[in-house]
Amino acid sequence: MQARGMEQGASRVGDAYTRLKAEILSNRLLPGFQATEPEIAERLGMSRTPVREALIRLQAEGLVELVPRRGARILPVSAADMNDIYEILTALEPHAAAELALRRPDAQVLAPLEEATSDMEAALEKPDLDAWAAADDRFHRTLLELHGNDRLTAIASTLFDQAHRARMVTLRMRDMPHRSTAEHREILGALRRGDAEGVRRLFRDHRERAARELLHILERMGLPQF
Amino acid sequence: MQARGMEQGASRVGDAYTRLKAEILSNRLLPGFQATEPEIAERLGMSRTPVREALIRLQAEGLVELVPRRGARILPVSAADMNDIYEILTALEPHAAAELALRRPDAQVLAPLEEATSDMEAALEKPDLDAWAAADDRFHRTLLELHGNDRLTAIASTLFDQAHRARMVTLRMRDMPHRSTAEHREILGALRRGDAEGVRRLFRDHRERAARELLHILERMGLPQF
DNA sequence: AAATACTTTTATGTATGCATTAATGCGTGC
DNA sequence: GCACGCATTAATGCATACATAAAAGTATTT
Incomplete structure (x- = not known):
């Protein structure tokens, strides 16, 4: 990226x-x-x-x-840093996604998210982890942009950038991210149905699981710094 | 301040x-x-x-x-800006407060919050709105520092600063903030009891009510910019 | 008088100059 | 051989210089 x-x-x-x-x-x-x-x-x-x-x-x-x-x-990004970053994202993104769901976005509005998700699925098939990470990043950024709170978007963007390097390294030390991709698909479905609470829960679980897995890997690696 | x-x-x-x-x-x-x-x-x-x-x-x-x-x-701070700022704070602070409650902080840890709350109450008696606002600010900042996520603290601090001017202006266009002060006292009690969910709910209500009141005032003023 | 072209002014973006001061290296004393 | 102190180097923080380009003002023409 x-x-x-x-x-x-x-x-x-x-x-x-x-x-x-x-x-x-x-x-x-x-x-x-x-x-x-x-x-x-x-x-x-x-x-x-x-x-x-x-x-x-x-x-x-x-x-x-x-x-x-x-x-x-x-600056290196330590496991503690990643923990802090994910904590903030876990507080912000599920809220933004739920608010977006409340607005009952139509297919046209959700199109960029749909495309990002399809790109993630396609990247998994090839497989192309870099393309997958780029599409994943795009999904998360686009969702925030659709929500429309510019300050929130800017804050999350900075955090994405900070986390980027550690994510890219750990991405190659784990199984293919089928689960994560499927969760995006589920979130998209709940958004389409306007199921705000579903979106919030799915997104929170998505972030919490991602954080747990990432921190596990970092611990197994002996808490290195990226 | x-x-x-x-x-x-x-x-x-x-x-x-x-x-x-x-x-x-x-x-x-x-x-x-x-x-x-x-x-x-x-x-x-x-x-x-x-x-x-x-x-x-x-x-x-x-x-x-x-x-x-x-x-x-x-930069002026518009009503839309205040809305965005409060939305982010409403997502972040209740979470941080609830996490702090889970850690079962003892009286010594909570002492600075206790002091800030007492100062708010004392400032209401005099009355001294500037002192009240300063103590309120101190409560919110201290709580985040106690939670310990430095990035979160820095983000919220920037948002506090952005909102500061509009807050100071509207503070004088409304009744004395007895309710807000009492809510701090309640939050403190729930923190002391380690009641994480109570803290989360109280803090969310606290922020949401404050945001509603502030935006009402701004609207009544004809959406001026600060 | 209005419009246009030209001149002048000046804010910015960048480069360079300079004093200060921390870090490094070297030499001396123990 | 090791520690301490001095000299040297060089990075930073700030000031200043300068080119560019935009804006404002002026003059000229219609």
Whole structure:
């Protein structure tokens, strides 16, 4: 997955932000990696100023830490971090999904969710785990956008980004995510029926199970940091 | 209330951030106010560089908008914004409070909440609405800190700040908040008993009622922007 | 008077300069 | 050989310089 959100390519700050974020999320820049502002500036072929501003944004998003005198450090995501992130998502997403269900969305509104779910199913067949993860991500982001609380969408988006790397690593250390895919299908059905409480319950279970499985894997790996 | 969080007084960026944020939250700088970087820099007695970095942070927190060529604009908080903010808080705080209750916190742990509640009650007696609002704010922030999910605390803190101005204005357009204060007392009791479901329900009702009342006032005022 | 073209002003985005100060390396003393 | 202190290096925080481009003002024409 590339860095989402509005295209940030017009300015040098936007360039630096987009490129650094893409390298972090794709694990091309590993957690723990440190570099000083001049180093990064040279790597990106620009002066320190736009790099600095991009780093401030990445720090606000919880992807890097700016340690005085040592430069920017790519933040690892620990099991405890993942626990915190999933706790928040478990509080937010089921609510947003249930609210959406109350509005009785028609097929046209739900079309992007339908497509994301189909893409997940198709990706499982091939199988193509990267495509699966991208479609899964798309489902969750689209659902929040349909709900329409922009602040909520932005908050969840930041959390998705923070969790992304650990998710991608653990994704390959477990069975194919048939169950998770089926749950999306179920949630979609409940949304279509306007069954708000069903949606809430299904979504909560979906997130809680995903969190449990992920933390299990992280523990089995000896609590590494991503 | 002053700008909360870590004291940002050491550097010029920190100074600019703290001072601007304090002026925004206290409504000394009104929503809609615009100023260019050189103007702000002169007002604060420093160069554009630290001002710029402070403005980037304030933009990330949703307090100002940086519009190219026109400078920084203090963001108004509309009724729709307040609705979105309260929706998120209603999803997050009852959960955090219920989780805290499950841990069966003893009197020592709950002491800061007890104190905040007493302060609210005392402020109602005087009466001192500013002191009441400060104690209310302290209760909500402390509860989240006790819960211990730092990301959740940070997210809620940003939302509190965004809602602060509208809250302070509407606070003076309604009856004394006896009900709200009593609800804090009830929540505290349920926390002490470890009654997680009770805490969740009380807190959700507390937030939902507060949101309804606030939006009513905003509507009666003709949907102004703060 | 209105519209258009041109000039001037100025805010921003970025680069660079500079003082401070932390970290590193080296040498000296024990 | 180890610890301590000094010198050197270099990263940061901030100030300033500069190019660009948008906006505002002015003049000119119809």
